[in-house]
Amino acid sequence: MKKLKPKYKRYLQMRSRRQMKNKKRNGNPRSLRQSTSGLIPRNHTLSFIDVPTPIVFKLQYEHCEEVISYINKIKGIGRSGRHMNIIMDDIIDIGEGAISMLLSVMEELVREGIIFTGTKPKQPIPRGILEKSGFFKFVKGKIDESNSTTKNTILNTGDNQTPQSELAEEIIKSMETVWGQKGRSPSIYSCVFEMMRNACDHAFKNENQIRWHFALSHSEIDNLVKFSFVDNGKGIIRTFTEGILKNFLNLFNDNLDIVETAFTNGIASRTGLSWRGKGLPTIYENYDDGHLNNLVVISNNVYIDFDRKIRHKLKNSFSGTYYYWKVDQSCTKECFEIKN
Structure with a gap:
């Protein structure tokens, strides 16, 4: 690859300094679409740290510990003020x-x-998944x-x-992908709306910090759509333990118990409180009614896969909340x- 032209290198350096200055002055964030340098060549004089991605880059139970450890590593490097090359060359599977x-x-x-630079997977299948995912709407x-x-x-929040x-x-x-006809799905819409509302109302300290990403991946051949929603807020555990459950932690066995109880609408019965947090029970109710399947939740140090009945305490805690589910023709x- 050719080196970046001196003019573009100066632009990257000046932009990085300007962003830091803006952040210190007024804390006014920009969207990734406006600010990122994208996947640009690595042979240039700016100091970048190579951060190789796990070769199986998926959040299934068998691989989630390694992926979350990687995510936390990126956060740590970034917060130390260092730029990064996201190296995806060796990925063999990606979600x-x-x-x-x-x-x-x-x-x-x-x-x-x-500033981020990086590479794509060399193998065509994971490279295709990455290119089709919507990632490059935000990264050049x-x-x-x-x-x-x-x-x-x-889809994401931004300015x-x-x-x-x-x-x-x-x-x-x-719905068109799954059922062959365009149509409304109040259950799926209500799930995503509750995830958005939880992120906006509870996950962040102030309005300027609110960020979430909602991804949809279609498979026309399988009549299947995969959904994922992620925010980088406080996470479910911190939201509860710093709020409504602050004085009731002795009523729960551990963080797994808190999250599962919250989804199954058991907080009120466990604590005797008049609990108004209906967002998580709404999501679980739609899952329980069969409108979606393969529901997975990752938040703080909790991993729950409701289909596979996996309840796992993570060694590497994720600061935020991640949801994943599918809709196919096995669903209700x-x-x-x-109607027009």
Whole structure:
């Protein structure tokens, strides 16, 4: 690869200093789409640290510890003020949820003045998944023409809030993939809305910090859509233990017990409190009613896969909340006609 031109190198350096100055002066964040340098050549004089990605970059139970450790490593390097090369060359398998989690932490650090460069997977299948995921809506980089047309996308917060109409339209598209016809799905919409509301109301200290990413990945052949939602806020455990459950922790066995009880709507019965937090029970109720399957939740040091009945305490805590689920033709059909 050719070296960057001196003029572009000076631009990157000046931009990094300007972002740090802006952050110190008024804390006004920029969206990743505006600020990131993208996947640019590595042979240049700016100081970058190579951060190789795990070769299986997925948030399934078998691989989540390594991926979350990697995410935490990126956060640590970024908060020390160092720029990074995200090296994906050796990836053999990749998941859209892990892509969204990576994108969310990159956005967080870009707002603090960190610059990212990087590479794509060499193998065509994981490279195709990355290129089709929506990642390159936010990160500059070339996409193979065969991967440029896709229903896959990632929605996010930024300087302008994602309108509910855009969210609704993507869910309508997902129903078309699953059921062969465009239609509304109140259950899926309500799940995503509750995730957004939890992120906005509880996960962040102030409004300027609110960031979430919602990814949809379509498989027309399998009549399947995979969904993931991630925010980099406090996480479910910290939200509860610093709030409503602060004086009731002795009623719970551990963090796993807190999260599972919150989803199954048992907080009120366990504590005797008049609990108004209906967001997590709404998500679980839609799962329990069969409108979605393969529900996975990662938050702080808790990993729960409801389908596989996995409840696991993570060695590497994730500061934030991640949800993953699927909708396919094994789910209870919910595809209501769109009325004009």
